[in-house]
Amino acid sequence: MVAGHLQIKKGYYYAVLSWNNGEKRQTKWIPLGLPEKGNKRKAQVELSKIRSEFIIPVEEGDLSADMLFADYLLEWLEIAKGRLAIATYSSCVGLIKSSIEPYFRKKKLTLRELEARHIQSFYSEKLKVVKPNTVIHYHAIIHSALKYAVKTDMIIQNVADKVDRPKKNDFQPVFLSAEETQKMFEALKGTKLELPVLVAAFYGLRRGEVLGLKWDAIDFERGTISIKRTVTSINLDGKYQEIEKDSAKTKSSLRTLPLVGSFKEYFLQVKEAQELNKKVCGNCYNYQYDGYVFVDEMGERLKANYLTSRFPELLEKKGLRRMRFHDLRHSCASLLLANGVPLKHIQEWLGHSDFSTTANIYAHLDYSSKISSAQAMESGLQLPETGGFTSRWSGETSS
Incomplete structure (x- = not known):
């Protein structure tokens, strides 16, 4: 408990607390709102309460x-x-300031006092209003923060290790068939989303990879397209920001793919249109994003949030199945599998860092391999002739 005494100032009682912060003595004056006359006992009771509850x-x-x-x-x-x-x-920042910090501030628990049951109660309460995946994110943050506290000898154990995380909620992405994909292409023809969707669906690019595409990544002579930049969006302290990175998500995400089909013509048309837009708009053209493929007539780069929100809205408007922009990547993988492309090749096409990532997401779609397995078992294992599985009463009911 901190030291403290009463002081009178301008006819009113104040609680004066003092403590040592390691270098020098600190004091804090707290007004009690009690007049000097006749309130000494009340002031002493209030001082005792403040001293017991005060946290340095x-x-x-x-x-x-x-x-x-x-x-x-x-x-x-x-x-x-x-x-x-x-x-x-x-x-x-978003998860701590919106949920974790406010909850534990109300509990007034110190780092030393925090126990596994306190964290478990937090998860249980939050599961009433958020999905399990969000609570798993809470857990990752709390565990990482406590790991640092252990590392720096502030606490002796990471109590988050004793807490049960919720089971990850299942999410089933949308997989479009070739026919559905063709209908989508037709529906988006002539819209601002047409080429970004074509690129994402054919090459299986992530949203950030589509937006990060620049002209220097497209080699028209060699017929290649290199995935080497990303543009991602964040919301930091209530402000929307877009982050440009001259690198992909992982080392494996850096990949060079063939510029196939009509894509060479598509991109050449866009490049020609951009040059004309610059001439027509003159000084009004925004050269900040010069060099990016996906910019509008005024040079403004296509925004990440626009792709995320506008794409499913437009599909619904056209009477098509609602899906996320990222589901184009999943559909690309499912179409590759349907056409006999091995999972290992799909991993390289999509830029997954680990084969297990590709296998975990798409193995259940690989029906052709299951047929091959069934045929292998059938030829390698002789099954007995059919018989003996009929009803014991068969033959008796016909009379």
Whole structure:
């Protein structure tokens, strides 16, 4: 408990608290709102209560096991900022400030006092209003924050290790057939989304890879298209931002694919149209995004949020099945499988870093391999002739 005494100032009682922060003694004056006359006993009771409930504030950058867990999370965010990718950091900020920090601030638990049951109760409460996947994200953040506290000797164990995470909620992506894909192409003809959708569906590109496509990635002479940049969107402290990176999601995401079919003509038409737009618009043209493939007549780059929201809306408007833009990537993989392309080749086409990622998502679609397996078993294992499975009463009911 901190030290404290009563002080009178301008006829009113104040509780004066004092503590040592390691370097010098700190004091804090707290007005009690009690007039001096006749309130000494009340003031003493109030002082005792304030002293017992007061938590010594932690100065910025001064981490301690006795600081509130809510405060520790905010401090840890600043420490983790330097090593996290901007999109990951943005996600952590959103989840901590909107849910984790407010919940634990109300509980007034210090880092030292935090137990597995407190975290489990938090998950149980949140599962009433959010999906299990969101709680799994909460768990990843809390576990990582506590791991740092263990590493820096503030606490002796990571209590998040003792907590049961919820089971990941199943999500079934939409897989379009070749016929459905053709209908979609027809429906989007002439719209701003036509070419981005064609590219995503044929090459299986992620949204960020589509938006990050630049002219220097398309080699018209060699007939190749290189996936080497991304444009992603984040919401940091309420502000929408787009992040340009001269690198793909992983090393395996960096890939060069053939410029096949009509795509060479598509891109040449777009390039020619952009040059004309520059001449017509003059100084009004936005050269900030010069070099990007997907810009409008004024040079404004296609926004990530526009693809995410407008694509499913347009499909519904055209009477087609609603799906996410990312489902074009899944549909690409399913069409490759349907045409006999091995999973290993699909992994390379999509730019998955690990074969298991491709197998976990798409193996259930590989029906041709199941037929091959059945045929192999049939030829390698002789089954007995049919018989003996009829009803014991067969032959008796005909009379």
